[in-house]
Amino acid sequence: MTNWIDVVYISIPWAAVVSLLIYFIKNPEKAEKWYSLIAGAFSFLGLRLEKSSVARDIQSDINSFTKDYNDKNGISTLPYGVKIEWVSETTRESFVKDGKVVVKMKHHTNRARNFLYGAMDWANKGAIPEGRQFLHKKVLKALDFTLVYKLLTDKKRYDSRQLFLDEIYDKEAPEGSLVNTYSVAFNKLDENGIFMGVVLPEYTSFGKKMGNSIPNKKHFAETIGFATMLEKLSRKASGVDVSPEYKGEHINCSICLVARPDKFALQGLEPYLAYINHCVKEGVESIYVCAIGETNIANARSICNAYEKSKNLSFVSERIQPMGKNRAIVLHFRNLNV
């Protein structure tokens, strides 16, 4: 009997250690977060620990953000995480040859500023990596700002977010500017999951389609045209008709909003299926069914089920994300006739 108790006493701590190890192996960004805190506490022992603390504090939150996003969506819209590479000495020749931006990071206690530097640098390269050159500069800036703002909010980096608003957003996106208009619209659409579920994937897909072509005014005009449609959609009031379609040369999509349980209860699937079938017939390439709240999500799923055996539409992905106390869903379909 005593032996059994001994075994249990020995096993529990080992089981806890093994569980923790498995958890950290599966979630390396969480391990980085803990390492950052420990290294920060012992940073007085040397510069190596100090640098580790700064680097891992930035890496852990950005990498978990990109992982969460890509895992749920199944599309690598944010394919890059980050890794801080320290430089402690260089020569002019190698510096010019490398061509890199070298950012000065402060002592690890300046977490807000260091993290914001990392987030901005990451967004400037990590978001829509293949398509940045083809996007209109103001659309691109609004996308970057929305993404950085979302990262700072999701990761509860409120001190960095305040710095971002005071020192960047207010200056670079003043009220009435196009960057402000698009940023406000993208942020509003994010409340329904549309920013991460539709806007970023469509601009990413646009960039991929461009391949080797040289950016030109037609590309910029198309990205502005899509942003303008999204902006109108973001201001849509209940019961008011706003076209949720954009038919450009490369961006060709439609958003079907499932937002009224009363309409669904009264009319069922019919109006939604009629609209989607109309899009298929009109040659819309991508169709997104979006809903927020459990009732609407269930209704959106029943629309999805109606196309299970369709020869015209193929199901691409389902993305669910938490929106405050609610959840939002974006179901992506591709028109097989285009």
Next chain:
Amino acid sequence: MSERHKITAVHERNLEEVLKGLGLLDSVKDGNVVCKFCGKRITLDNLNCIYPKDDDIIFCCDDLSCFQKALEDARGVRMQ
């Protein structure tokens, strides 16, 4: 995670060594370097980032809107 974008950073405690290697430490200490975007005089304290462009070395101050411009400038965001 398939790929990680490298952020090249210098810790503030290594800044002097890096500037010395570039032959620019004295210029910064003497106040002869300015931010490309706002024209503010660069010091060891307010320097935020450096990058090469057309065989020149560009300095940017710690104003975050200058940093945003520097990132765009370094990555060649096209003027439209």
